[in-house]
Structures are given as structure tokens and as C-alpha cells.
Amino acid sequence: MTALALILSFVLLLITALHVYWGIGGIWPGKDQASCARAVVGFHGVDEMPSAGASFAVAACLALATLWPLALEGVFASPFPREGLATTALLIGLVFIGRGVAGFTPWWRRLAPEQPFARLDRLYYSPLCLLIGLGFAVLAISEFSA
Numbered sequence: 001m002t003a004l005a006l007i008l009s010f011v012l013l014l015i016t017a018l019h020v021y022w023g024i025g026g027i028w029p030g031k032d033q034a035s036c037a038r039a040v041v042g043f044h045g046v047d048e049m050p051s052a053g054a055s056f057a058v059a060a061c062l063a064l065a066t067l068w069p070l071a072l073e074g075v076f077a078s079p080f081p082r083e084g085l086a087t088t089a090l091l092i093g094l095v096f097i098g099r100g101v102a103g104f105t106p107w108w109r110r111l112a113p114e115q116p117f118a119r120l121d122r123l124y125y126s127p128l129c130l131l132i133g134l135g136f137a138v139l140a141i142s143e144f145s146a
Contacts, residue, residue, distance in 0.1 A: 103125060
């Protein structure tokens with residue numbers, strides 16, 4: 001399970017870094033604010049990236065989630081009881097699974113129809129959220145059954 005925790009944390013660290021990059025004004029994978037927003041935000045009519053504060057808030061949540069699998073596996077000391085870490089890991093997993101499932105619903109497609117986001121979401125973003133959520137769930141359930 002330590003390998004899963006390390007992989008999960010590494011992937012989340014990369015996603016965290018992307019949100020920090022966007023927070024400081026980065027425009028990849030676009031050529032400007034509008035094309036970047038259409039690729040990574042995708043909401044109907046979006047023409048600019050979210051504010052720096054919003055990007056940093058998401059990055060902070062992701063950074064915390066990055067640490068969770070490592071704490072659960074005992075890579076570093078945590079003041080939280082193992083049962084609490086496992087329960088929270090399960091909740092984090094459910095959030096990611098929910099986001100992943102949402103990406104395949106007609107409701108989400110109406111909310112975020114911009115291209116290339118809609119295509120990238122269906123091919124990469126939503127499946128990645130499902131995998132991250134499954135990883136958290138596996139770690140949490142393995143802790144409960146230990």
C-alpha cells in the first residue's frame with residue numbers, strides 16, 4: 001500500500017503545482033487566458049482563468065490531500081488517530097469519485113461545454129479523478145481491514 005500512497009501523493013503534487021502555476025498567471029495548456037480557461041475550466045462562456053485566490057485555495061486543498069495518503073501509511077508522524085485518517089481518506093476519495101462521475105453526466109456537460117475542456121474532461125480529467133478517488137478508497141478500506 002505504500003507504493004499506492006506514494007503514487008497517489010505524487011500525482012496530487014503535480015496537480016497542486018499546476019494550480020499554483022495557474023494562480024501565478026500561467027496559461028498552459030493554452031496560448032492566453034481565454035484558451036487556457038476553455039481547456040481547464042470549461043464552464044459555459046468562460047473567457048478568463050479563475051482568480052489567483054481561487055487557484056491557490058484549490059492548490060491548498062490539493063496539497064492537504066497530497067499529504068493524506070502519506071500520513072495514512074505512516075510515512076510521517078500525524079497527530080490524528082489512524083481511524084480518523086482512514087475515514088477522512090474515504091471522504092476525500094468520495095469527493096474525487098463524485099467529481100469523476102459528474103464529468104460523464106449530461107448535467108456536467110451542460111455546465112461545462114467549452115472545448116477543448118469537454119473532450120479533455122471525458123478523456124483525462126474525469127477518469128483521473130475516478131482513479132484518485134479509487135486510490136483513496138483502497139487505502140482507507142485497507143486501513144479499516146487491518
